[in-house]
Amino acid sequence: MQKGKASIQFECPPWITAAGSIAGKKEGEGPLGALFDRTKEDDRMGKDNWEEAESYLQKEAAGLAMKKAGLSPQDIRYLFGGDLLGQLIATSFGLMEFEIPLFGLYGACSTMGEAMSLAAMTVGGGFADRCIALASSHFATAEKQFRFPLGYGNQRPYSATWTATGCGAVVIEKEKAAGGKTKGEKMAKITGITTGKIVDFGLKDSMNMGAAMAPAAFHTIWQNFQDFGWDQDHFDRIITGDLGTVGQKILLDLLRKEGYDLRQQHMDCGIELYDGMKQDTHAGGSGCGCSAITLCAMILPKLKTGEWKRVLFVPTGALLSTVSFNEGRSVPGIAHGVILEHIEEEKREWNT
Amino acid sequence: MQKGKASIQFECPPWITAAGSIAGKKEGEGPLGALFDRTKEDDRMGKDNWEEAESYLQKEAAGLAMKKAGLSPQDIRYLFGGDLLGQLIATSFGLMEFEIPLFGLYGACSTMGEAMSLAAMTVGGGFADRCIALASSHFATAEKQFRFPLGYGNQRPYSATWTATGCGAVVIEKEKAAGGKTKGEKMAKITGITTGKIVDFGLKDSMNMGAAMAPAAFHTIWQNFQDFGWDQDHFDRIITGDLGTVGQKILLDLLRKEGYDLRQQHMDCGIELYDGMKQDTHAGGSGCGCSAITLCAMILPKLKTGEWKRVLFVPTGALLSTVSFNEGRSVPGIAHGVILEHIEEEKREWNT
Numbered sequence: 001m002q003k004g005k006a007s008i009q010f011e012c013p014p015w016i017t018a019a020g021s022i023a024g025k026k027e028g029e030g031p032l033g034a035l036f037d038r039t040k041e042d043d044r045m046g047k048d049n050w051e052e053a054e055s056y057l058q059k060e061a062a063g064l065a066m067k068k069a070g071l072s073p074q075d076i077r078y079l080f081g082g083d084l085l086g087q088l089i090a091t092s093f094g095l096m097e098f099e100i101p102l103f104g105l106y107g108a109c110s111t112m113g114e115a116m117s118l119a120a121m122t123v124g125g126g127f128a129d130r131c132i133a134l135a136s137s138h139f140a141t142a143e144k145q146f147r148f149p150l151g152y153g154n155q156r157p158y159s160a161t162w163t164a165t166g167c168g169a170v171v172i173e174k175e176k177a178a179g180g181k182t183k184g185e186k187m188a189k190i191t192g193i194t195t196g197k198i199v200d201f202g203l204k205d206s207m208n209m210g211a212a213m214a215p216a217a218f219h220t221i222w223q224n225f226q227d228f229g230w231d232q233d234h235f236d237r238i239i240t241g242d243l244g245t246v247g248q249k250i251l252l253d254l255l256r257k258e259g260y261d262l263r264q265q266h267m268d269c270g271i272e273l274y275d276g277m278k279q280d281t282h283a284g285g286s287g288c289g290c291s292a293i294t295l296c297a298m299i300l301p302k303l304k305t306g307e308w309k310r311v312l313f314v315p316t317g318a319l320l321s322t323v324s325f326n327e328g329r330s331v332p333g334i335a336h337g338v339i340l341e342h343i344e345e346e347k348r349e350w351n352t
Numbered sequence: 353m354q355k356g357k358a359s360i361q362f363e364c365p366p367w368i369t370a371a372g373s374i375a376g377k378k379e380g381e382g383p384l385g386a387l388f389d390r391t392k393e394d395d396r397m398g399k400d401n402w403e404e405a406e407s408y409l410q411k412e413a414a415g416l417a418m419k420k421a422g423l424s425p426q427d428i429r430y431l432f433g434g435d436l437l438g439q440l441i442a443t444s445f446g447l448m449e450f451e452i453p454l455f456g457l458y459g460a461c462s463t464m465g466e467a468m469s470l471a472a473m474t475v476g477g478g479f480a481d482r483c484i485a486l487a488s489s490h491f492a493t494a495e496k497q498f499r500f501p502l503g504y505g506n507q508r509p510y511s512a513t514w515t516a517t518g519c520g521a522v523v524i525e526k527e528k529a530a531g532g533k534t535k536g537e538k539m540a541k542i543t544g545i546t547t548g549k550i551v552d553f554g555l556k557d558s559m560n561m562g563a564a565m566a567p568a569a570f571h572t573i574w575q576n577f578q579d580f581g582w583d584q585d586h587f588d589r590i591i592t593g594d595l596g597t598v599g600q601k602i603l604l605d606l607l608r609k610e611g612y613d614l615r616q617q618h619m620d621c622g623i624e625l626y627d628g629m630k631q632d633t634h635a636g637g638s639g640c641g642c643s644a645i646t647l648c649a650m651i652l653p654k655l656k657t658g659e660w661k662r663v664l665f666v667p668t669g670a671l672l673s674t675v676s677f678n679e680g681r682s683v684p685g686i687a688h689g690v691i692l693e694h695i696e697e698e699k700r701e702w703n704t
Contacts, residue, residue: 006453008479049679086438087673088458101358101547104458106440125477127360195453198444321439327401
């Protein structure tokens with residue numbers, strides 16, 4: 001059902017029945033380290049180059065999600081995925097051998113929100129029983145592409161974020177798609193989405209992505225409140241993707257001006273992922289893998305147990321490109337909101 | 353309704369009610385020149401750089417499509433768009449001021465098929481009354497990014513294609529979304545889609561994209577035939593995006609081996625767009641703008657009049673990246689099929 005300008009409320013909410021996460025060494029040493037399905041000591045993943053390493057992350061995360069749900073690639077109708085690299089090479093090469101029809105997506109670090117939104121619409125509209133949504137990033141492929149080669153050893157300002165190495169993948173199923181086939185769990189249901197527009201506050205600092213994305217996160221959260229007629233108290237948590245400490249402050253300020261106080265509910269995957277003081281990550285984590293692995297490893301498990309009943313998950317993207325950046329253009333942002341809810345045990349039959 | 357492994361048949365087929373096309377100088381001088389809504393003498397479009405010129409194409413094409421349908425940006429629920437550039441900068445900067453929620457897509461030159469597929473599912477699933485799907489490319493932004501700076505003046509082999517400068521945009525509406533509001537025409541209905549997977553035959557020549565894409569086009573067309581249980585005779589035309597003369601030959605050969613003879617039905621937007629002998633475009637046109645503007649300027653008008661009753665439109669993409677290419681990787685392909693049908697005049701009321 002269409003709600004307001006940019007939101008949808010699903011009459012039959014699709015279920016997330018499995019989540020796979022794989023992360024790099026630094027992420028494994030952070031506060032969420034123990035929660036990932038797998039962490040790798042070697043960020044090259046034994047591959048010849050960083051891009052192949054990121055492709056490996058995609059393949060592994062999708063494989064883990066399928067395995068947990070007891071599914072094979074033939075059971076998945078569509079893949080919705082993306083990464084930060086030009087022409088999505090991590091996705092293309094990583095997912096090729098599954099031979100599943102693919103929708104390639106680019107929403108910068110908001111890609112996990114975009115992928116989940118489109119997968120949920122596809123399942124909710126009856127066009128698929130099971131899809132996978134996933135997104136990855138890799139510190140080395142991203143720094144090489146967007147900023148400096150790692151060997152250059154440039155200094156990073158305190159506003160800079162650290163691109164996460166990792167990939168998170170979720171299986172999104174029609175509620176009754178089980179049919180005895182899936183062994184997936186009732187991790188959460190997607191009850192609605194709010195799709196972001198491009199928001200540009202004119203910021204031009206490639207070392208301060210948090211500030212570039214905060215206005216987009218603000219707009220999507222604000223739009224969600226308008227479209228559904230609720231406020232922050234509707235949610236246990238409102239979780240942005242990778243604003244970091246600098247972007248978080250701007251987001252809370254922008255929302256306060258509109259009369260919303262999110263200090264109780266707001267959480268940011270980029271802030272959760274690392275111990276900024278000990279791990280030298282400055283403002284926090286970033287990259288589309290950051291929100292994807294935090295979702296899979298921390299957010300969904302808490303929704304599953306019911307510790308959180310309702311979460312607004314808002315991956316945030318900064319549309320940075322070296323080409324537009326070098327031509328003096330600003331860095332616009334975009335953020336896609338996904339409403340996740342706990343699935344009550346008693347209300348539904350499952351695997352009967 | 354799900355059909356077979358990778359296809360959907362829409363129970364309420366969304367309608368294409370308007371199409372806007374804008375093209376560059378060379379495209380304007382080609383065989384389809386008179387059919388475009390607008391052609392520009394200056395490929396820089398009066399802008400400071402090529403990327404801004406391509407953004408201008410996106411803005412103009414979307415604006416033209418909305419104007420023809422008598423709609424304003426507020427009437428459009430979602431945009432589905434993309435281009436060939438890293439981080440989709442032509443799309444981000446071109447569509448920003450419409451303030452419409454955006455799904456950024458990357459399917460190389462297959463993006464128009466991907467955008468139409470997702471927009472049709474969104475409308476068909478009841479999640480939007482009106483969407484716009486669009487894709488653009490620009491010769492200068494693409495050559496600069498993928499191959500050589502134009503000033504270098506490198507020689508192009510005969511297998512090379514010429515990236516089209518242009519953007520095509522279509523308004524996709526729920527059949528009855530009119531509600532007295534739209535002034536759009538009954539251009540065609542989208543009765544089904546077949547979504548492509550990544551197909552890699554190991555080709556490594558960045559100057560022969562047609563050969564890289566042909567196996568993907570083959571697979572999507574073959575899959576369409578399997579999923580629906582029909583063959584080439586079901587269609588008046590089966591129109592690929594930008595295989596060019598080299599890719600066309602490979603496609604026809606691959607299909608013949610499976611028992612399908614498409615010589616009567618096959619057409620390729622890249623072959624139609626230029627006069628290869630006179631315009632020095634070698635194997636044909638390419639780029640996601642190539643199939644998008646050919647769709648808007650030639651294919652949809654013929655479907656509207658009923659000259660063609662049924663068309664399988666299959667934009668084809670080569671997942672070329674300078675990074676993966678320089679690392680010695682192959683160029684995989686992907687192709688997304690969209691089934692377009694003539695809307696019979698007598699069956700429906702319209703604008704009553």
